[in-house]
Structures are given as structure tokens and as C-alpha cells.
Amino acid sequence: MSSSIAGVADFERMWRDLAPVGRSASSGGYFRQPWHSAELELRAWFRETATARGLEVEEDPFGNLVAWWGPETLGSGTDRVLTGSHLDSVLDGGAYDGPLGVVSSFAAVDLMRSRGVEPTRRLGIAAFVEEEGSRFGRACLGSRLAVGATSWSEARELADRDGVRLGDVVEGAGDGAASTMLDGVATYVELHVEQGRGLVDLDAPVGVHSGIWPHGRYRYDIAGRADHAGTTRMEDRADPMLTYAMTALAANKQARLSGQRATFGRIDVRPNGTNAVPSHVTAWLDARAESDDALAALVAAVEKQAVDRAGRDGTTVEVTPESVTGEVAFDAALRDSLVARLGGVPVLPTQAGHDAGILQDAGIPTAMLFVRNPSGVSHSPYESAETADCLAGVEALADALTGLVAP
Structure with missing residues (x-):
């Protein structure tokens, strides 16, 4: 041409x-x-x-x-x-x-x-x-x-x-x-x-x-308890940011191991104060894979690690698929x-x-x-x-x- x-x-x-x-x-x-x-x-x-x-x-x-x-x-x-x-x-x-x-x-x-x-x-x-x-x-x-x-x-x-x-x-x-x-x-x-x-x-x-x-967008709602960043002992916190941080790392690892794609590119933190433990984190996962089965396995693996971590952090995780395309x-x-x-x-x-x-x-x-x-x-x-x-x-x-x- x-x-x-x-x-x-x-x-x-x-x-x-x-x-x-x-x-x-x-x-x-x-x-x-x-x-x-x-x-x-x-x-x-x-x-x-x-x-x-x-x-x-x-x-x-x-x-x-x-x-x-x-x-x-x-x-x-x-x-x-x-x-x-x-x-x-x-x-x-x-x-x-x-x-x-x-x-x-x-x-x-x-x-x-x-x-x-x-x-x-x-x-x-x-x-x-x-x-x-x-x-x-x-x-x-x-x-x-x-x-x-x-x-x-x-x-x-x-x-x-x-x-x-x-x-x-x-x-x-x-x-x-x-x-x-x-x-x-x-x-x-x-x-x-x-x-x-x-x-x-x-x-x-x-x-x-x-x-x-196939690809999808999944909203992670992670709830914890707001608290003082200075006076609250680390072991007394229910910090959703920790749950989110581990989940983002888990998504990266799971995608790398399976040759797929996983990205947390958007996050909303409440109350979003520098000197406060957050009460809530909302984060959006973009996941993509070479087949429908591979996508389902990737998303399930990330969610499982998020829930397991939430159990240790004293937080809760709710995952909502916002759009999924086969x-x-x-x-x-x-x-x-x-x-x-x-x-x-x-x-x-x-x-x-x-x-x-x-x-x-x-x-x-x-x-x-x-x-x-x-x-x-x-x-x-x-x-x-x-x-x-x-x-x-x-x-x-x-x-x-x-x-x-x-x-």
C-alpha cells in the first residue's frame, strides 16, 4: 500500500x-x-x-x-x-x-x-x-x-x-x-x-x-473504621487502606503468574484526610484475560485474597461487577x-x-x-x-x- x-x-x-x-x-x-x-x-x-x-x-x-x-x-x-x-x-x-x-x-x-x-x-x-x-x-x-x-x-x-x-x-x-x-x-x-x-x-x-x-470492571467496596492517625495503635485499627493495598499487589501478582492483565487505576478514599485512618475505600479493578474461563479465574483469585486479608485487618470487602464483556x-x-x-x-x-x-x-x-x-x-x-x-x-x-x- x-x-x-x-x-x-x-x-x-x-x-x-x-x-x-x-x-x-x-x-x-x-x-x-x-x-x-x-x-x-x-x-x-x-x-x-x-x-x-x-x-x-x-x-x-x-x-x-x-x-x-x-x-x-x-x-x-x-x-x-x-x-x-x-x-x-x-x-x-x-x-x-x-x-x-x-x-x-x-x-x-x-x-x-x-x-x-x-x-x-x-x-x-x-x-x-x-x-x-x-x-x-x-x-x-x-x-x-x-x-x-x-x-x-x-x-x-x-x-x-x-x-x-x-x-x-x-x-x-x-x-x-x-x-x-x-x-x-x-x-x-x-x-x-x-x-x-x-x-x-x-x-x-x-x-x-x-x-x-474478555474484560470487565469490578468495584471493590472495602469498609473499616475511621480513627485518629496518631493516637490509635496499629494493632487497634480496622484500616481498609491496608486491605486495598494488599489487594492491588495480589492483582498484579495473579495477572503476572497467569499471563493476563489486572489493574487498579481508580480509588476513592473516605474521609480522605491526611491525619485520619480511612473508614472506607472504593477501588475499581480492570481485569482482562485470554478466555472467559481465564478471566473468571483471575477475578476469583483476586477477590479471595482480598477477603482473606480483610479478615486479618478487621475490614469487610464487597465486590460488584460493573461491566463484563465476554x-x-x-x-x-x-x-x-x-x-x-x-x-x-x-x-x-x-x-x-x-x-x-x-x-x-x-x-x-x-x-x-x-x-x-x-x-x-x-x-x-x-x-x-x-x-x-x-x-x-x-x-x-x-x-x-x-x-x-x-x-
């Missing part, structure tokens, strides 16, 4: 337009949480970019966006093709996770048009909302709502760290109603920056994902056809969750392309991608979509 893209809209210009939106001056990372100012600015950019290309923009009741190429009557109505990704970020995240897929989708349509492609099926560019779960705590929330995997009656009660309910910031679909945005979508192809070093090791700019490891295998026929069309690019699994996994689980044949990340770092300001590799990704996406909408 050549990284020279003639006739396509200026990819670098689109990327420059997005670069300052939501960027922290101190860390260089991005804060693009759903329905806050930066993410709203990106949504406006999406609409303007689509309108400038004559694409029809649709928004469902949950805030998901799709820009459609071609009239509604194009094709059979049940053979639509969807591409895209998301625009939100984790807290202090990288520039590429999500937006690269959206920008590349617009650039791919530009490239297809410059090649004279006349689609026989309607093609949509999606921007799913709250993919990261960084505001309302549920990963891939927009796509889950779009396919009906999560009900609005449940989702509207989700609250952010300030206590704001999702139902207070977005209208939703009403009781019993659902999104119709994905009606007729027969195929979904998502492009994403790689969140690891697989392509670096293989010296390849673009690859295809075979599937997604193993996802992307559509094999679609994957193989993309690999052949792209000249035999590498095929690798991913340990990261994506909207693509939600759509595949909902019965929509799905594939994922990914672009080399030279640092291998993601969910961080150090996430990166070279322009030449991004352009190779655009060309690969355009080739893949052309085979689907103009066979």
Missing part, C-alpha cells in the same frame, strides 16, 4: 483542527469526556465535516452520530455498511484513541470519491458516544444503547463523579423505546490506533484484529476477505475493548483495522502514530470499504 493519497481531503489539516481540542497545557494529554465542552466541540466538528461533504447526519436519542453517504434508498435497506469510531477520551488520554478512526473514515470517503467509486450500498461514518466510560463508568455505553445491550432505564441512572445523572444530560429514548440508527447495518469496519507493540515487532504499518479478550471473535469471513484485499497484512488479537466488539456481539459482522503505534503506549499523552502510517491506514480503510459498498 502506498502512503501517498492523491485526491483525498487533507488528512493533516483535519488532524490539526482536532489537535488543540481538550488538550491539557500541563500534561499534553486529552480530557474529552462526554457532554463536556471539548467533546461537544468535537461533535460540532463532526457535523461540520460531514455537512461540508454533503453527508446526511443522524443523531440517535443517546447521542450517537452517523454521517451517511448516499441516499436512504440506496441498496436494499438491509445491506448498509458502517465505519467510524469514537471522539471521547480517557482522563488525560492520547490524541489517537478514537478520533483517528473518525478522521480516517472521512478521509477514506474522500479517497474513494477521488477514485470515482460509486457506492451501491449506503455507507455511514459513526461517532459512538462514551466509548471509554470515563464519565459515566460504563465502557462502550453509546454502542451498547444503540444495539439494545443496555437499556435506557438502567443507563439513565448512571451518575458521574459529580453526581450528575446521564438522564439529566441526554434525552434518551423513553421507556421501551430504542435507537433505530443501526437498522439495516450489515457490516461494521472500525479503524483504531494499535494499543500495543504488535505491529512494531512485525514492522507493519497496518494490521487486522482477530478478536477481543470474549469476542470478529467475523472470520470478513476478516479473511480484508486480509486478502489488503495484501496479507498481519492478524493479531487485542486486549482492548471497542465498540466493534459490541456490534459483533449484537450479530453485525465486524472487522477492525489498526495502525502502528511506535511507542506502544495508549490511554496516555505518550500515545502516538506516524503520519505515513495513518495515511496507510486511510488507504487500507478505503480499499476495505470499496470492496464492501461497490463490489
